[in-house]
Amino acid sequence: MDYEIVIGLEVHCQLLTQTKIFCGCSTHFGNPPNQNTCPVCTGMPGALPVLNRKVVDFAIRAGLATDCQITPSSVFARKNYFYPDLPKGYQISQFELPICVDGHLDIEVDNQKKRIGITRIHMEEDAGKLVHPEHVHGVSYVDYNRACVPLIEIVSEPDMRSSAEAVAYLKALRDIVVYLGVCDGNMEEGSFRCDANISLRRWGAPELGTRAELKNMNSFRNVQRAIEYEVERQRDILDEGGRVVQETRLWDVDRGVSALMRGKEEAHDYRYFPDPDLLPVVVDEAWVEKVRQSLPELPVARCQRIVADFAIPVADAEVLTADRAMADYFEAVVKLFPQPKAAANWIMVELMKFLNEDKISVTQCPITPQGLADLLGLIGDNTISGKIGKQVFSKMYSAADNDPRQIVEDQGLAQMSDAGELAVIVDEIIDANDDKVKDYQQGKVKLFGFFVGQVMKKTKGQANPQMVNSLLKEKIG
């Protein structure tokens, strides 16, 4: 039977603040276990939380970027459950009154635009993590460095109808939080993580079917696979006349299957209640406005502007604006060398190739926008050919040398554009290939390329190709 697939996503983003959400400890990743801790984040008796206002700034940013309403007075609540990585026996989160509500995000799948509702965004603290020493059985240690690191959870409406839509939504959301500078978006390391609620229903059925929750999907690819697996699992159950039960399932990345984590009867009763240690978070218009002013241009808007202002194809603009730093780089080059098309091509072909090979981000690129603009200038005024340009580019990149003019000079790479000098060489080639000239003149026009190649070979590629073309045309017709 055919069913409608209904998907809602809950996304946790670890925020890029310097300090934790309720204490002054560093959020720096990779320190020795329990180094980034204090009485507050280890839940010592009597220690009290104090809200880091930067976290509120970041949550408002995410809310504004997804067209949410910002709650004037939101409330922190305690989510109570026992686990060794949770030092206080409760997680400080938000429940009844989250900081942002009623937003949306537009996605596009198969050229179909669609709006996905965002129910809420709330702030909360992360837990620590358990460490199981190798070769030692029955012992666990706890590292609280991550305890109290700030998170926002972004909860969507059950508006997605396919795994492709879910992935499109997730990608769009990730672009936004990375663009906003609130999260590094790293799915493998878990700083951007996603749980999916999935249910099926007969077409036209008014109520949603019973949902299962999927956890532990650490890449876009796995989100897609896990959802598809779950859809099939539920479809099989329904087709056989069974009933889907509410449960939480864990995706097994290696085996490509999901397994039961806990059923409904094992579901926690979190006993949420307002945290009496924290006051309501009062956000006035002025605060919202201040954050709004500081928002960067978002990917979709920036892409549209780049297409309009620089007349480059939409597909290219999308590539260039997928990463905020890349878009900044592109615009910096265009400012110095106002030929957007050439700049776009060089960035997308050469620059991205080198960066991808080295797996580094454009912020670590050894060639500065000024260096690339100067190089494009040398090509533009015919000092060097495009081909030589690639050589110079490679040299600039490997030596972190941003003076292409000097490289061209030092290595004698300047283009040969003296008509007299070139004419002599062209004549030499014609004389040495008498037979081929005859063939050409009798209609083997393909041989024109041979002559150009010969001239280029003779001049080590430095001959001005346009001049060579016109000289050859002149002499052999």
Add this chain to the structure above:
Amino acid sequence: MELYNFSLEELWQRLEKGEVSSLEVTRSVFRRIAEVDNKVAAYLEIDEKGALAQAEAADERRRKGEATSPVTGIPLGLKDLLSTVGLKTTCGSRMLADYRPEYDAAVVTRLREAGAVITGKLNMDEFAMGSSTENSAYKATRNPWDLKRVPGGSSGGSTAAVASATAIATLGSDTGGSIRQPASFCGVVGMKPTYGRVSRYGLVAFASSLDQIGPVTSTVADAALLLKVIAGHDERDSTSVNLPVPDYYSNLKNDIKGLKIGVPKEYFGAGLDVEVESAVRLACRQLATAGASLDDVSLPHTDYAVATYYLLATAEASSNLARYDGVKYGFRAESADGLVDMYRQTRAQGFGEEVKRRVMLGTYALSAGYYDAYYRKAQQVRTLITRDFDEVFAGCDVLVAPVCPTPAFAFGEKIDDPLSMYLSDILTIPVNLAGLPAISVPCGFTKNGLPIGLQIIAKPFAEETLLRVAWHYERMAEWAGRRPELNGEAV
């Protein structure tokens, strides 16, 4: 008179004049501890060595002419839920038997910076849950006026120490009456400041929205002096309020002519001991002779206060005490089979009966399906109770009432009847729900020689008025300064 029998105020003046040294005062207090604490059992941990070193440092400070405060060189005791570096902080619980904090509570830091001498840690009901100090996992503190009776609770160690002069003053904490009720039982002054007046940082939480630290002293002036040292804004406690701290002590003598005193009729209802009632009524008349006017007022939601309190306080406690899980510090049950069993056994063995009872009550009140009927409803009633006070305070400056319906009861009298124990806080609980400042001042004795307390309640952050009224009353009371004889055998 022995130095330990002096008030903080008198010792401060003598220390400033150089008539006595802190070392002499401190030695005197430790002699007294050695003499009577075996009977009273107020202390859980005594730190004579540390105290003598602090006393010497305080004397040095005065010799060098450095800045001093009224508590510089004064021996003070601390309720054992205030975190102290170097001293165990057990909260009267087996769960924290060997727990030594790695940081000082905010009030302890303030005392240390002011040069106070810390004598040790005082007994209490486990995690401040109780009204008799019988719920301590360690010992039963006795009422210095009658060793067969309880000192009240939960700050029973703090009030018994002041009453038996084993500390010049102490700090307690008050969640539903835990300073005022034992102060009234022990015949000392005990004050609960406005919620937010004193930082809770480092106070081991029972019910966060109600807990407040306050002074326990032998006179009202001492309470004014000690409050000034511990009050004030603290960035580490989000609920601490950023308001200036007045000089309570200098303003005590300003007269109370024209002051309007309300007498809430609901506080004089059924169950009120006759002797307590007549003592309190007499106190009201005495205040009137000092120029204050008396008016009967009504706080109509008073009847709901105990139920409201036992829902909210237990709900918060169930969450606050979740951290005692055997994982990070404190007691861990041995021979547990796996994680869940470790939690179960640790908490079953580490907590006493009353704590377990309240954790279960609170867990229930917050559970899915019950939250609206219990927790949310209780929050709504709390608002109504607060509004009662707002309305009454529109027409008067302070309220006067009894602290507890009865004087101190005997050991074992109520311990098996939790409800009757809970009802002994019936007249103190509404103040915590509304976050108001209130004080218990001695206002006489029963025929059997048991102290009776007068409760004065003021508007939020009106501690100055509160202390002024209490001070004027204390001047008129003939028994001020009376000390227990500590005769008889301890049970």
